[in-house]
Structures are given as C-alpha cells and as structure tokens.
Amino acid sequence: MRSLPRRLGLSVVLCVSLLSLWKSFSVDRLVGARRATSAQQQQQEQIRQLEARSQLLRRELHECYGQLLNLQRANDSSQSSAARALKCQVIHVSIVSAGYKSTRSLVTLIKSVLFYRKNPLHLHLVTDSVAHNILSILFSTWEIPQVEYSFYLTDKLAKDVNWIPNKHYSGIYGLMKLVLTKALPQSLAKTIVLDTDVTFACDIAQLWRLFDSFGPKHAIALVENQSDWYLGKLWKHHKPWPALGRGFNTGVILLHLGKLRSLGWDDLWRHVAERELSSMYFTSLADQDIFNAVINSYPTMLLQLPCQWNVQLGDNTLSEFCYSEVEDLKVIHWNSPKKLRVKNKHVQYFRNMYLTFLEYDGNLLRRELISCNRSSTLEGVMAPSSRDQLQGLDEDDPCYEFRRGNITRYRTHLYYMEFDYESTQDDVTLVTQLSMDRLQMVEALCKHWPGPISLALYLSDSEVQQFLAFTLNSEVLSKRRNIGYHIVYRDGPLYPVNQLRNVALEQARSPFVFLTDIDFLPVVGLYETLRNYIRLLRMDTPRDQQMESIQQQPPNRALVVPAFETHRYRVEFPHSKAELLKMLDEGHVFTFRHDVWCAGHAATDFAKWKTATTPYEVGWQPHFEPYVVVRKDVIRFDTRFLGFGWNKVSHAMELHAQGYVFTVLPNAFVVHLPHAPSLDIARFRSSKKYRSCLKTLKNEFVAHINRKYGKQLTADPEPGQQIRCT
Numbered sequence: 001m002r003s004l005p006r007r008l009g010l011s012v013v014l015c016v017s018l019l020s021l022w023k024s025f026s027v028d029r030l031v032g033a034r035r036a037t038s039a040q041q042q043q044q045e046q047i048r049q050l051e052a053r054s055q056l057l058r059r060e061l062h063e064c065y066g067q068l069l070n071l072q073r074a075n076d077s078s079q080s081s082a083a084r085a086l087k088c089q090v091i092h093v094s095i096v097s098a099g100y101k102s103t104r105s106l107v108t109l110i111k112s113v114l115f116y117r118k119n120p121l122h123l124h125l126v127t128d129s130v131a132h133n134i135l136s137i138l139f140s141t142w143e144i145p146q147v148e149y150s151f152y153l154t155d156k157l158a159k160d161v162n163w164i165p166n167k168h169y170s171g172i173y174g175l176m177k178l179v180l181t182k183a184l185p186q187s188l189a190k191t192i193v194l195d196t197d198v199t200f201a202c203d204i205a206q207l208w209r210l211f212d213s214f215g216p217k218h219a220i221a222l223v224e225n226q227s228d229w230y231l232g233k234l235w236k237h238h239k240p241w242p243a244l245g246r247g248f249n250t251g252v253i254l255l256h257l258g259k260l261r262s263l264g265w266d267d268l269w270r271h272v273a274e275r276e277l278s279s280m281y282f283t284s285l286a287d288q289d290i291f292n293a294v295i296n297s298y299p300t301m302l303l304q305l306p307c308q309w310n311v312q313l314g315d316n317t318l319s320e321f322c323y324s325e326v327e328d329l330k331v332i333h334w335n336s337p338k339k340l341r342v343k344n345k346h347v348q349y350f351r352n353m354y355l356t357f358l359e360y361d362g363n364l365l366r367r368e369l370i371s372c373n374r375s376s377t378l379e380g381v382m383a384p385s386s387r388d389q390l391q392g393l394d395e396d397d398p399c400y401e402f403r404r405g406n407i408t409r410y411r412t413h414l415y416y417m418e419f420d421y422e423s424t425q426d427d428v429t430l431v432t433q434l435s436m437d438r439l440q441m442v443e444a445l446c447k448h449w450p451g452p453i454s455l456a457l458y459l460s461d462s463e464v465q466q467f468l469a470f471t472l473n474s475e476v477l478s479k480r481r482n483i484g485y486h487i488v489y490r491d492g493p494l495y496p497v498n499q500l501r502n503v504a505l506e507q508a509r510s511p512f513v514f515l516t517d518i519d520f521l522p523v524v525g526l527y528e529t530l531r532n533y534i535r536l537l538r539m540d541t542p543r544d545q546q547m548e549s550i551q552q553q554p555p556n557r558a559l560v561v562p563a564f565e566t567h568r569y570r571v572e573f574p575h576s577k578a579e580l581l582k583m584l585d586e587g588h589v590f591t592f593r594h595d596v597w598c599a600g601h602a603a604t605d606f607a608k609w610k611t612a613t614t615p616y617e618v619g620w621q622p623h624f625e626p627y628v629v630v631r632k633d634v635i636r637f638d639t640r641f642l643g644f645g646w647n648k649v650s651h652a653m654e655l656h657a658q659g660y661v662f663t664v665l666p667n668a669f670v671v672h673l674p675h676a677p678s679l680d681i682a683r684f685r686s687s688k689k690y691r692s693c694l695k696t697l698k699n700e701f702v703a704h705i706n707r708k709y710g711k712q713l714t715a716d717p718e719p720g721q722q723i724r725c726t
Helices: 004-034 041-087 100-116 129-142 171-183 204-213 257-262 265-280 287-297 347-358 386-390 400-407 441-448 461-473 497-506 526-536 577-586 606-611 649-657 679-686 688-709
Strands: 091-097 121-127 147-153 190-194 198-200 220-224 248-256 302-305 331-333 428-435 453-459 483-489 512-515 520-522 557-561 563-565 616-618 627-631 661-664 670-672
Touching: 091 100, 091 171, 091 204, 100 121, 100 129, 100 198, 100 347, 121 129, 121 171, 129 147, 171 190, 171 248, 171 257, 171 265, 171 287, 190 204, 190 257, 198 347, 204 220, 204 248, 204 302, 220 287, 248 257, 248 287, 248 302, 248 331, 265 287, 331 347, 386 400, 428 441, 428 497, 428 526, 441 453, 441 520, 453 461, 453 497, 461 483, 483 497, 497 512, 512 526, 526 557, 526 627, 627 649, 649 688, 679 688
Parallel strands: 091 121, 091 190, 121 147, 220 302, 428 453, 428 512, 453 483, 557 661, 563 670
Antiparallel strands: 190 248, 198 331, 220 248, 512 627, 520 670, 557 627, 616 661
C-alpha cells in the first residue's frame, strides 16, 4: 500500500498525456482533414485512419480514468485503514496501587483518562492483596467497554526491592516501578507508567504517540524535575542522590520494556543502587532516586519529555514556569503528601480540575468506542455486560424498572476507608445498608455497637465525597477501623435494597452476621449478648463436630432479635429489657409497625417475649420479616425486590423453606427511630402500578421457591388463617 501514492501520480500523468494527444488528433488534425475538399480523394483513407486512432485514444483514456478512480479508492481505503488501526491501537498503562487510600486516588486518575481517551486501554495493575480485592470488583462491576485489566501481586515482587532502605511515605510500593520489566509480560514491549496522584487533561493517545520520538538508544522518557531537590539547594547540608541536571520526575514515565530488557535492566539498576547506597544509605524519593542515578550513569537511554506532560504541584516546585497557557497542560501531578492542600499560585484552578473528575459520574464513562469492535480472550476482559441483557428487556413492560434494577450491575468500590479487624469463632458482624439521607444514623449506631460493621452505601459520585468528609471529620467514626464501608454507585430510579444487603453480607469477615436496617438502634451491649447466645446454643461449633441428630442439634438456626419503635425524635433510649417494658407500658415505645403492618413481626410473639428468660422457638408465618443473626454463608437476598416491599419477607420465606429454626432471644432488642418516609415508600403508597408490580414479583418469587424446594407456600395467609398481633 506504500506505493499507492506513486502509482496514483503516474496514472495522473499518463491520463493527462493521453488526453492531450487525443485532443491533438481529434481537434486539430481530424477537423482539418474534414475540411479538405471532396476532390482530395487520396486523403479519405487518412481520415478513416485518424478516426479509428481517435476512437482508440478515447477508449484508452476511458480505461485510464477507471484505473485512476480505482487507485484513488484504494489510496483512500489505505489511509482510512491506517487511521482506524491507529485509533484502535491498544494503549498499555501500568499503575502501582497498594492499600485502601490508593484505590480512591486511582479511580480519579482512571476517570480523567477515560474522559478523554479514544483508544482501547489495557491496565496493568501492580497491587497488594488489599487493592487487588477492591479493584478487581470495581472494574468488573464498572463494565467499561474496550478496557482490559491485568493484576500483578506485589507479594511476588517484594523480595526484589525490600532490601532497599526507603524513607518515602509510599514504603516498599514506591519501589515497584523498578521491577516492571520482570512483573509485566515478556511480550509487552511498551507501557505508560503513572502514579495514582496524576490527573489527565488530554487524550492519553497523545502521550503514547511520543514513543515514536524514541531514538535507537532511548528506553525511558521522563519530564524534568520541577523543583531544586536534586540540585541540593533546598536546605543546608541537603545531599540528594546523583542526577542529571535538575533530575527527572517518575510520576509519568514512558518505558520501552523491550529495550530495557535487552540492556539487562534488572542487573543494571541493582548495580547502580548498591553503589549509591554505600554512601547515601537510603532513598528519600523511592524509585525516583534510583531512576535518576541510573540515568546519570547512562544518559543516552533518556528521552526528555516536554514539561506539560508532568506539571508537578509539590511544595517546592516551580511548575508555573512550565506553562503559559491553560491549553499547554497535559498531566497534573499532585506530588506532595499535602495533595490538594499544596501551596501553588494556580492551585485553585488545578483543584477545580481535579474535583471535576472526583465527582464526575463514572457511569457516564461506560460509552462504547464504536469504531473499534475488538474481541479478546483475556481474563480481565468484561464478560457479557448487564447492558447486553438490558437490551433484551421489554421497555413496555409495566415492571420494566424492577426488571432493569434486578439485571443492573452496580459499580462497587469495596472498603472505601481503611479496615483492620480480625474476627473470632463466635464473632458477629452487623450488616446493613443506607443512602445519603440516613448517613447521620451511622454515628449513633457505632456508639451502640462496638463490634464489626459492614455497610453498603448507595451514593452518587459527588455524595461519596460528602460521605468521606463526614467520616473523616467525625470523632466517632474516624477512630474506628472495624467498619467496612462499601460504596455502591447510584444507577436507576429504584433503591436496590437487596443488592446492597448482599454486598454488605458478602464482605462480612466474621462467621456470623446480624441482618438489620440502618434506622434501628441496638440496645447497648447487644454485641456481647449475641456472642453469648451463639456460644450458648452451640452455633459456633464447627458443623463437622455437631451432633448428627437433627432433633438434638438443628442444622440451621436464625436468632430473632425483637424489633420495637418510637414515634418521638427525642426519647431516652432504653438500656435494658426492664426499661423497655416500662416504656412499652407508658406508650413511649411500641412493637414495630404494630399499627400498619403487625403481620411483619407477629410471629415473634411479643406477649411471650415480655416474660421470657430463655430463648424460645417460633414458627414461620406469611409476611414474617424478622431481624436475625445467622451464619455468614446464609442464602443471599433475592435481588428482584427493589425499593419498598417484600425485600425481607422473601428472605425469611426462603430461610423457612430451607428448614431454618427461628429462635427468639429474650434479652435482645432493637428500636426503630423516626425519620421522614423514603421516596420508595411514597411511591408504594401513591402508585397503583408500583403495587401491581410488587404483587407480580411476589407471585413469581413464591412460585420459584416452591419449585426450588418442593414446597407449597403462599404469599398471603390461607383463607381462614389469621395472624394474631399482640
């Protein structure tokens, strides 16, 4: 295809020549011949020959135009294919991420890249086990088209760098870029390496194309350091590692892995590091010190990038000399431990740019790159997405929003805050979910429950930042490390209550879970009370050691925690059963929903509970929706139920179908606190269509349970069967 332009030019010359020749014959000589007198009979033969030759030239000219047109089409197709190939070229990006906080900044980086990108991406993520758990779920639920991802655990690489003394706040993970030639696939020739604290302001393909500027010896491309660190002028007796000139910043790197491997990079950087550590003793800037020492010894391997590809906003940087116009900015690097609080003349502009992506709706980045229909068998490629399944739904279905919500794969960021907890054999985690309007309940809950908590929060991207600020500024919450905050990003009009419950349940680290709702406060001491009952009822005994007789030891038990409510916003919370019974007699508290839906908790038998001193078993009834303590491996909640109605009832019904025994605890209780009605309950009360859909879903679920377990359960009580409320 490279010869097409030349062939095209030759064809044009040929056609022009033929056209001139034809005109010469057909206009001048042919017309002149026709003007000859009839007496010149000897010229008749010449005229016929000229006409024949004219027709031949006309035919050749027509064929020449056809060839020219074909060549033009082929040339256009060649250029189009080349442009398409460039546009659909996969850009490889490598990022090191370790710990809980790092995953938060990585998301903002990825948002900025996705916002501008027009090419498929392959993310190579070097992570510890914490970040791997978080990011694998995040990317699988994000479902970003034309984004592949691969993980490389730092555990397997630590031995190559843990011998290097490092005083940088990133610890051992700040040295991982040195071993990318070993960590990444040998087949991978080039990659862009990024710190998690950078923000893109352009298409990353522009940076990728700078690989074309590499000379034969270039293997690394970096931006010059924009501070005086490596000049040794920041303070008295400051002795930096050796560097070429001002040195170079490693927040943005172009690595030609193939060339580095051929240079023996692993041995090369190790030799330089060992040599310098004999006098420097430790690194201050982690991998950056070693990269600079290597470049200082082997300067020909470096290609210097324009400074706008790494505008550094550290405390001591002179980045304002790098740019004169906003359009010059390509990548912003928050390379200071202070991050957004760094001092810089234009920091407010940069901060606004960062906050734009921080609060940007990540669901909007699920757009297709229509011109690149790529298929791959890599493990990290998204399986058939929920969007594909959504296309099969009937939008005219009255229950379309329920069907859609059940199929939707909600983008999920697990452990948004630091988590550190080890459970015991009888431990129990409080599992619940909430939206932004219930956030204030978390502090009160934590004061009543010192044990582990698993929270699923249904929030928008901007609400997540409000939650983060609230948590970090709370004296109660900022001290807790045994609360798992799991962000499920909003997507759709209905509250996916059972999806949220399942996320929180899945992430509980203890053998037992207490399934409750966020607007219930447990009595103080309930955490220890539940653990005592777990031991008393031998639920903590490993199942392979339990008695074989079902009569002696039920295989499955659900501990029921009785639920009460108060209608007063200011009320003295009962600290014991005796105080609760007194408030019950005085009309300050009531059995939960006694006046609107007593069937939900009637099976608890509150009359018996008042005088009970030992646990007692109760039978299941239709509409029963207790708050229970069960093993973590309990059946998950049915996700067809969204919003208000039957989301807990369906779970209790399935527990009953599985043979669970409901055991009411005599000294345990929770109290529901008053709050404004949710949007979903308002829809239930006002929309006949909503109630009709809920009825349809109920019938579908009951039919499913009866088929699955061979039962004959009904959604409502049998005719003549009464549920007695006490």
